[in-house]
Amino acid sequence: SQTIHQWPATLVQPVGSPLSLECTVEGTSNPNLYWYRQAAGRGLQLLFYSVGIGQISSEVPQNLSASRPQDRQFILSSKKLLLSDSGFYLCAWERGGAYNEQFFGPGTRLTVL
Amino acid sequence: AQRVTQPEKLLSVFKGAPVELKCNYSYSGSPELFWYVQYSRQRLQLLLRHISRESIKGFTADLNKGETSFHLKKPFAQEEDSAMYYCALRGVGNEKLTFGTGTRLTIIP
Numbered sequence: 218s219q220t221i222h223q224w225p226a227t228l229v230q231p232v233g234s235p236l237s238l239e240c241t242v243e244g245t246s247n248p249n250l251y252w253y254r255q256a257a258g259r260g261l262q263l264l265f266y267s268v269g270i271g272q273i274s275s276e277v278p279q280n281l282s283a284s285r286p287q288d289r290q291f292i293l294s295s296k297k298l299l300l301s302d303s304g305f306y307l308c309a310w311e312r313g314g315a316y317n318e319q320f321f322g323p324g325t326r327l328t329v330l
Numbered sequence: 331a332q333r334v335t336q337p338e339k340l341l342s343v344f345k346g347a348p349v350e351l352k353c354n355y356s357y358s359g360s361p362e363l364f365w366y367v368q369y370s371r372q373r374l375q376l377l378l379r380h381i382s383r384e385s386i387k388g389f390t391a392d393l394n395k396g397e398t399s400f401h402l403k404k405p406f407a408q409e410e411d412s413a414m415y416y417c418a419l420r421g422v423g424n425e426k427l428t429f430g431t432g433t434r435l436t437i438i439p
Contacts, residue, residue, distance in 0.1 A: 249425055258339060260416060260431035261374075268425055276426070307374065318364075319427060321374040
């Protein structure tokens with residue numbers, strides 16, 4: 218069966234520090250991968266998605282970047298965190314194709330102080 | 331552009347009463363529509379998709395192209411239905427899902 222992992226679960230970082238959040242998927246190959254930010258009252262905001270190794274599409278211009286160094290690994294990064302980067306970050310995967318379900322990770326709660 | 335609107339941020343319903351969570355969408359073609367649910371301390375997960383035309387946990391949702399709506403309904407609410415519900419849309423051939431802002435449903439015992 219397929220599983221998706223995210224770490225860390227929680228993170229407290231000072232403003233200006235770097236960020237690296239990791240997401241890995243097991244039990245499938247060539248998944249589509251997604252990073253979302255979930256905020257109360259604002260729903261799920263798609264940040265990045267990837268349909269293959271090294272292929273990244275950015276949805277919202279911001280202080281963050283994403284990379285996919287391996288087929289089942291998706292990394293969310295920042296060189297210098299802002300206060301506004303605080304939030305709950307979700308990773309998801311799906312098989313490509315119509316009407317497919319997205320499977321979500323447990324999320325990372327990021328607090329920037 | 332594709333957009334999903336969930337007009338109710340909060341909805342409280344008594345146990346046994348009918349539930350309707352509203353979802354309206356904006357998309358020029360034929361969309362794929364989904365409802366996702368997040369129960370307390372659980373991961374976000376798919377509840378149902380319009381193509382399946384099935385009832386999941388007593389919930390159904392009908393795509394109304396004339397009104398561009400995909401409302402989620404259940405005739406008799408149960409306490410375990412309390413959760414955050416998100417409506418989502420994908421355009422044909424698109425890898426992206428667009429989510430609404432979500433509705434927090436609380437079932438009053």
